[in-house]
Amino acid sequence: MKLENNRFLALFNDNGAMTSMSLVGDKYEANFILNSENEKWLPNTKQWGLGFLTAGHNHREFMNADSVKLENGILTAKYSVTFTDPRTFCVWDGDREKSRVDRRIILTVTREMKDDGLWETYEYFNDSEKYVILDEVGIYSSFYDVYTLGENILWKRVNQHIWAGGGLSYIEAVRQSGIGPHLGLITVDGDFESFQIDEVNTSNVRGAISLVAHQVRIASQRSVSFRRVVTDFNDRREFEKKILSYTGHPIVDYGMMTVPDGEEIQLRVIEPGKLKYIKLDGIKIEGKNGLYTYKPKQYGEIKGKIVYGDKVTDITYFALRNEKELLLRRADFIVENQRIDDPADPRYGAFVPFNIEKERKMLVSDIEDLYYGIPDRNDSRERYNMGRLLAQLTLKLGTDKYVKYLRDYCAYLEKFIVDAENGDVWDSSYRNEAAKYYANGLTLTDDCSDMRFRSYNYTWIASFYFDMYRITHESHFMEVASTVAMAHLERFPTRSLSCSQSFIDAVREIGRDKLADRIQAEFNRQTDRFAEMDEDYDPGEVSYEQGTVMAVARQMFDAYDITGDKKYIGFGEKQLVRLQAFEGNQPNYLVNCMPIRHWDGFWFGALELWGDTMPHGGAVFSGSTYLADYRCTGNPEMLLHAKKCEYAHLTLIRDDGASWNTHIAPEKVNGRPAGCFDPLANDQDWAYFTFVDDFLTK
Numbered sequence: 001m002k003l004e005n006n007r008f009l010a011l012f013n014d015n016g017a018m019t020s021m022s023l024v025g026d027k028y029e030a031n032f033i034l035n036s037e038n039e040k041w042l043p044n045t046k047q048w049g050l051g052f053l054t055a056g057h058n059h060r061e062f063m064n065a066d067s068v069k070l071e072n073g074i075l076t077a078k079y080s081v082t083f084t085d086p087r088t089f090c091v092w093d094g095d096r097e098k099s100r101v102d103r104r105i106i107l108t109v110t111r112e113m114k115d116d117g118l119w120e121t122y123e124y125f126n127d128s129e130k131y132v133i134l135d136e137v138g139i140y141s142s143f144y145d146v147y148t149l150g151e152n153i154l155w156k157r158v159n160q161h162i163w164a165g166g167g168l169s170y171i172e173a174v175r176q177s178g179i180g181p182h183l184g185l186i187t188v189d190g191d192f193e194s195f196q197i198d199e200v201n202t203s204n205v206r207g208a209i210s211l212v213a214h215q216v217r218i219a220s221q222r223s224v225s226f227r228r229v230v231t232d233f234n235d236r237r238e239f240e241k242k243i244l245s246y247t248g249h250p251i252v253d254y255g256m257m258t259v260p261d262g263e264e265i266q267l268r269v270i271e272p273g274k275l276k277y278i279k280l281d282g283i284k285i286e287g288k289n290g291l292y293t294y295k296p297k298q299y300g301e302i303k304g305k306i307v308y309g310d311k312v313t314d315i316t317y318f319a320l321r322n323e324k325e326l327l328l329r330r331a332d333f334i335v336e337n338q339r340i341d342d343p344a345d346p347r348y349g350a351f352v353p354f355n356i357e358k359e360r361k362m363l364v365s366d367i368e369d370l371y372y373g374i375p376d377r378n379d380s381r382e383r384y385n386m387g388r389l390l391a392q393l394t395l396k397l398g399t400d401k402y403v404k405y406l407r408d409y410c411a412y413l414e415k416f417i418v419d420a421e422n423g424d425v426w427d428s429s430y431r432n433e434a435a436k437y438y439a440n441g442l443t444l445t446d447d448c449s450d451m452r453f454r455s456y457n458y459t460w461i462a463s464f465y466f467d468m469y470r471i472t473h474e475s476h477f478m479e480v481a482s483t484v485a486m487a488h489l490e491r492f493p494t495r496s497l498s499c500s501q502s503f504i505d506a507v508r509e510i511g512r513d514k515l516a517d518r519i520q521a522e523f524n525r526q527t528d529r530f531a532e533m534d535e536d537y538d539p540g541e542v543s544y545e546q547g548t549v550m551a552v553a554r555q556m557f558d559a560y561d562i563t564g565d566k567k568y569i570g571f572g573e574k575q576l577v578r579l580q581a582f583e584g585n586q587p588n589y590l591v592n593c594m595p596i597r598h599w600d601g602f603w604f605g606a607l608e609l610w611g612d613t614m615p616h617g618g619a620v621f622s623g624s625t626y627l628a629d630y631r632c633t634g635n636p637e638m639l640l641h642a643k644k645c646e647y648a649h650l651t652l653i654r655d656d657g658a659s660w661n662t663h664i665a666p667e668k669v670n671g672r673p674a675g676c677f678d679p680l681a682n683d684q685d686w687a688y689f690t691f692v693d694d695f696l697t698k
Contacts, residue, residue, distance in 0.1 A: 001013075001014075001068070001070050001075060003070075003073065003075060003111060003112070003113040003118065004024075004113060005024075005113050005114075005115065006024060007023065007024055007115070007232070008021065008022070008023065008024065008113060008117060008118060008232075009021070009022050009023075009024055010022075010111070010113065010118050010230075012068075012075060012111075013044075013047070014065075014068060015044070015047075015050070015064065015065050015068065015077075016049060016050075016065045016068045016075070016077025016079075016109060017044070017047035017048055017049050017050050018033055018047070018048040018049050018111075018118075019033060019035040019036075019037065019047060019048070020033050020035065021033050021118065021183065021230060023181055023183075023232060026181075027155075028152050028155040028156055029156075030144075030155060030156040030157075030175070031144060031156070032143050032144055032158060032173060032183045033048050033142070033143060033144060034047070034048070034142035034143060034144045034145065034146070034208070035047055035048075038144075039146060039205070041199060041201065041202075041205065042142075042199060042208055043199065043208075045061060045063045046140050046142075046198055046199060046208040046210075047140060047142075048140055048141060048142060049077070049109055049120070049139065049140065049141075050062055050063065050079075050139075050140050051107075051122075051137070051138045051139040051140055051210060052136070052137075052138045052210070053081065053105060053124075053134050053136060053137050053138070054134070054135045054136035054138075055083065055085055055103070055132065055133060055134050055135055056085060056135065058083040058084075058085065058103075060081035060082075060083055060105075061081070062079040062081060062107050063079075064079070065077045065078060065079055066078045066079060066080055073112060073113065074110060074111070074112050075110070075111045075112075076108065076109070076110050076111075077108075077109045078106065078107070078108050078109075079106070079107040079109075080104060080105065080106045080107070080127075081104070081105050081107075082102065082103060082104045082105075083102075083103050084100060084101070084102050084103070085100075085101050085103055085132070101128065101129065101130050102128065102129075103126075103128045103132055104126075104127040104128055105124055105125065105126060105127070105128075105132070105134075105218075106124075106125040106127050107122065107123070107124055107125075108121075108122075108123045108125065109121070109122055109123075110123075116229065116231050117229050117230050117231030117232065118229065118230040118231075119227070119228075119229050120227070120228045120229070120230070121225055121226070121227045121228075122139060122190075122225065122226045122227075122228075123223050123224075123225045124137065124216070124218060124223055124224050124225070125218075125221075125222070125223040126218035126219065126220055126221065126222055126223065127221070128220055129220055130220050131217060131218065131219045131220055132217070132218050133215065133216075133217055134215075134216040134217075134218070135214065135215065136212050136213070136214060137212065137213040137216050137226075138196060138210035138211065138212045138213075139210060139211055139226070140208055140209070140210045141171060141185055141209055141210065141211050142160075142206075142207075142208050142209045143158045143160050143171060143173035143183065143185075144156070144157055144158055145157065145158055145159060145160045145173070145205075145206035145209075146204065146205050146206070147203075147204040147205070147542060147543045147544040147545060148204065148543050148544065149536075149537060149539055149543055149544055153176075153544075154175065154176040154177040154535050154544075154578065155175055155176075155177045155179075156175075157175070157176050158173040158174055158175055158176060158182070158183075159173070159174050159176055159581050159582050159596055160172070160173050160206065160209065160596075161173075161174065161583075161584025161585070161586065161596075162195050162209065162211075162584075162586075162612075162665075163584070163586040163587070164192040164193055164194050164195045164211055164212065165193070165313040165314040165315075165586075165587065165588075166191045166192075166193055166311075166312055166313045166314055167191055167247070167249070167308070167311025167312050167313045168187075168243070168247065168249050168306075168311070168313035168587075169187040169191070169192035169211060170184060170185060170186045170187065170243060171184060171185040171209075171211075172184045172236070172239055172584060173185070174581045175581065176544070176578065176581055177535070177577075177578060177581070178577035178578045178579075178580060178581035179577065180232075180233065180234035180235060181232045181233065181234050182232065182233055182234070182239075183230060183231070183232055183233075184230070184231060184232075184233055184239050184242070185228055185229070185230050186228060186229050186231065186242060186243055186246050186247065187211070187226065187227075187228045187247075188227045188228060188229060188246050188247060189225060189226060189227040190213065190224075190225065190226030190227065191213055191311075192211040192212060192213050192226075193212065193213060193214045194212045194214065194666075194667035194675065195209055195210060195211050195212060195665075195666055195667065196209070196210045196212055196666050196667050196668040196669070197209055197210075197598075197610070197611050197612075197666045197668070197669050197670070198210070198669075198670055198671070199670070200598070200610040200611070200669065200670065201610070201670075202599075203541070203542045203545075203598075203599035203602075203603075204542060204543050204544075206596075206598055207598075207610065207611075207669075207670075212667060213226070229246060236585060237251075240585075241271075244271055244273045247273075247308075247309070247311065248273045248274030248275075248308050248309040248311070249273055249274075249306070249308055249311070249313065250269050250270075250271060250272045250273040250274075250275040250306070250308060251269070251270040251271040251273070252267060252268070252269055252270065252306070252587070253267070253268040253270060254267055254315070254585070254587055254592060255267055255268065256640075256643065256644060256647065257316075257317050257318065257587075257588070257589035257592045257593075257644070257648070258317070258318045258320055258589045258644070258647040258648045258650065258651055259296060259302075259317055259318065259319050259320060260320055260323065260647065261299075261319075261320055261321055261322040261323070264293045264294060264295050264296075265280065265292075265293060265294040265295075265296065265302070265317050266291065266292075266293050267291075267292040267293075267294075268290055268291050268292070269287060269290045269291075269292065270290065272290075273308060274308040274309035275306070275307075275308045276307045276308055276309075277307050278292055278304065278305070278306050278307070278315075279304050279305045279307070280294045280302055280303075280304035280315075280317070281294075281296075281297065281302055281303070281304070296317075296319035298319065299319050299320065299321050299655075300318065300319060301316055301317070301318055301589075302316065302317040302318065302319055303315075303316050304316065304317070306587070313587070314587070314588070315587040315588070316587070316588045316589060316590075317589055318589040318648075318651045320647065320650055320651065321655065323647075323650055323691070323695070323696065324397075324696060326650055326653050326657075327389075327393060327650075327653075327688055327691070327692060327696065328393065328397075329653070329655070329656065329657035330389070330653050330657045330659060330685075330688055331389060331390055331393050331402060331657070332657055333656065333657030333658055333659075333681075334351065334386050334389070334390065334657075334685070335390070335402065335405050337354050337361070337658075338351050338352060338353070338354045338361065338386060338681060339351050339352070339386075339405065339408075339409075340352060340361075340379070340412075346415070346416075346429075347379055347412055347416065347429055348408065348411075348412065349405070349408030349409045349410075349411055349412040350379040350380075350383075350409070350412045350416075350429070351379070351383045351384075351386040351387060351409065352378075352379050352383060353377050353383070353680050353681060353682040354658075354680070354681045354682075355606050355679055355680055355681075356654070356658040356659070356660070356679045356680075356681055357606075357679040358679075362377055362606075362680065362682075363379075364377065364378050364379070364428075364430070364437070368437065371608060372602075372608065373602070373603045373604075373608075374437035375427060375428060375434065375437050375438065375451070376603045376604050376682075376683070377604070377680075377682065378427075378428045378429075378430075378434075378437075379428070379429050380416075380417055380426070380427060380428050380429060380457070381427065381428075381454070381456075381457065381683075382604065382617075382682065382683030382685075382686065383682070383683070384457070384460040384461060384464060385460065385617070385683070385685040385686040385688075385689055386685045387406065387409045387464055388460070388463065388464050388467065388685070388686070388689040389685045389688050389689040389692065390402040390405060390406055390409075391406055391464060391467035391468060391471060391689070392467065392689045392692040392693050392696075393692055393696075394406070394467075394471050395467060395470055395471060396692050396693070396696050396697055397696075403471065403472075406468065406471070410465075410468060410477075412429075413461070414480075416429035416431070417429065417457075417461070418461055418465075418480060418484065420479070420480050420483065421483075422483070422487065423458075423483040423484045423485075423486060423487025423488075424453060424487065425453060425454075425457045425458050425461050425484060425487075426452060426453065426457075427451055427452050427453065427454045427457060431452070432452065434452065435452075438451050453491065455488065455491070455492040455495040458484055458485070458487060458488035458491070458492070458497075459488060459496075459497055459498050461480075461481075461484050462481045462482075462484040462485040462488065462497070462498075463481075463498060464481075465477045465478070465480045465481035465484065466478065466481040466503055466506060468481075469481060469506060470506075475509075475510040478506050478507065478509070478510045479510060479512075481503070481506075481507075482506075482507045482510075482512060482515055482516070482519065485497060485499070485503070485519055486515060486518060486519055486522075489519065489522040489523065489526065490522075493522075493526060494526075494529075494538040495538075495540075495551075496526070496530070496551035496552060496554070496555045497523065497526070497555075498554070498555075498558070499519070499523050499555075499558055499562070500558055500561060500562070501561055501562045503519075504516050504519060504520050504562070507519060520562070523559075523562075524559070524563075526555070527555055527556070527558075527559040527568070530552045530555055530556070530571075531556065531567075531568070531571045534574075535578070537549075537552070542599065545582075545597065546579065546582045546595035546596065546597060546618075546619060546622060547618060547621065549575050549578045549579045549582075550579055550621050550622050550625050551621075552575050553572045553573075553575035553576055553579055553625050553629075554572075554621070554624070554625045554628055556568045556569070556571045556572030556575065557569070557572045557625070557628035557629055557631075557632055558628070560572070560632050561628075561632075569629075569632050569633060572628075572629060572632075573629065573633075576625070576626070576629060579595070579622055579625065580641075582595035582596045582622070583595050583596075583622070583645075584596075589648055589651060590614050590615060590648070590651075590663050590665065591612075591614045591665060592644065592648070593641065593644040593645050593648070594614040594615050594619055594645065594648060595619045595622045595645075596612065596614075597612070597613050597614070597616050597618055597619055598610060598611055598612045598613060599613075600613040600616045600618060600661075600662055600683070601613045601616075601661070601662055601664050601678055604661055604662075604680065604682045604683045605661045605662065605664075605678035605680050605682070606661070606678055606679050606680035607664070607674075607676075607678050607679075607680075609664050609669050609672060609674055609678070610669050610670065611664045611665060611666040611669035611674050612664070612665035612666060613662040613663070613664060613665070614662070614663060614665055615648045615649045615651070615652065615662065615663065615687070616649075616661075616662040616684065616687075617649065617662075617683055617684035617685065617686045617687035617688075618683075618686070619645065619649070619687075620645060620646055620649050620686065620687035620690045620691065621686075621690065622645050623641070623642040623643070623644070623645030623646035623690070623694070624642065624646070624690050624693075624694055625642075626638045626639075626641040626642035626645065627639065627642035627646075627694050630642060642694070643695075646687070646690065646691045646694060646695065647691075649684070649687035649688070649691065650687075650688070650691065652677075652684055652687070653688070658681055659681045659684055659685070659688075660677040660678060660679060660681075660684070661677075661678040661679070661680045661681065661682050661683070661684055662677070662678050662684065663676070663677050663678075664676055664677075664678060
């Protein structure tokens, strides 16, 4: 079955679920809708337009249609579920049977294609004798958000920016190419307060997304409806204009949603729509010429409301403690709690994860039978970035407070991890014995599939040892840095290496001119290859993600810094279009301007949850890339974009210096409770050393 006009084409299966929606005349013939025919992991019962309800212990899915018909351009599908609820009403005289009520909910979904897009109405009718309380009403609404590579694939897959803030709820589905036209979903009637993700089990798929309404009360023989439109748009401003036209929600520039210490919140209303007032901390704030300002009274979250028409939506800022003070607290916490400080331990000086709720270090020996991703919780890998944070603070603040710990750490690295002679960087202090911890087996080769020698580790170690050289001016550290850098370029020719003119100059300073020439020549060769490949990316540990694009863009700006050739700025800014496609503009500091990442909580967290991780340390490199562009071009928008991204990550640091791993955005993931901060201080410190390098100065 299909609904179509001269602009849109939507296809539906016999169960009434939408399996495809495309734009007529689209050069790439993209299907914007996730479906189980193309993605076998997606059950038929969780395709677009199906859903579920929850009432206490009762969880029922609208799986099989009672009827589906297409008449006069209107597609109607009906579903029904029944359950018995013994606990909604009082139980008199201990007789539970007197309070038992059989429930029957009839869902009628109607769809019609109009000039502006596909209109959907979901009507829930209570065919019961008494009122019903539905704790959850969920509607599966998944655009084709899957990471893969192939010809023109970035034009056929999307990044979904989800907001379920009550009166305002939408999904902005942007092609991964960053270039429109795109599709989006806007809720016109009805409130969705959260979203959930199901069926995600790999880093390369976002999962089945459902928008969820809470505490839906329906009187007997009455109904509650949700109305939505799937429509096209060319860019974010056009999408915001459509939201305004359908809902009356104002177009807003939220400004910095993570507010630096001592500064004001500045929120600018560009088009007011049906705006009535804005509240922050429970206080109505006054606007002047569209500019609303508010001085935070304390550190932490600042919750608010935007009230417009008869609707209300949430808005949340964060007032940040002084960033220097916060970062020093974080560094002190690391040396006091996250290092192996027993001189009898062979790994003395190493940094390890720490569960900030259980007040306990996490060691491989404690978790080897309890987690899937043991290497991501070992004494190496992303933990290197704790060392880099201490080193960056030492450089930027001119303090020697952490030098002893850094030297102890280098001793650990050179004992277990770094081969200073050939540049090998082992993935773990267990070396070959770590094979048992790689769940999918260990491929013993010389290429990037050999996880004993992980490509990322080389970049981090080379950069860390470069920092140590700048701190101590001891040539040994630069010898190691340059040897590891060259090993990376030779072993992983398709993987980006962070490099700079100052790094190459330092290699020359220690008398290694020929090695400096080799590093620069190989870096130039790699950069030119990246410039030529356009969207033909090499797959990494995640086939395609924010880090894939960021690494190429950043290398272009580094190449300009080294060569002065402006062509690299053009190549880099072409990548930025794709990089920004990963970021939404939702009114919450946790997700605003945060690139989508949805696997890090599973691999690096204590809770081992999939689901959107925003903010997360891996995302901060997007901000650093925008800053690199600003330094090349002077574009102030890139500076603001960089600050939005990088400052938000500091909100993960608690006042005592402990750090949450990330925030898991969905309310539930695969049925497990989420919507929370993960307590494992583990891999997020690359956000902090990046911030120090980019914004903190003496």
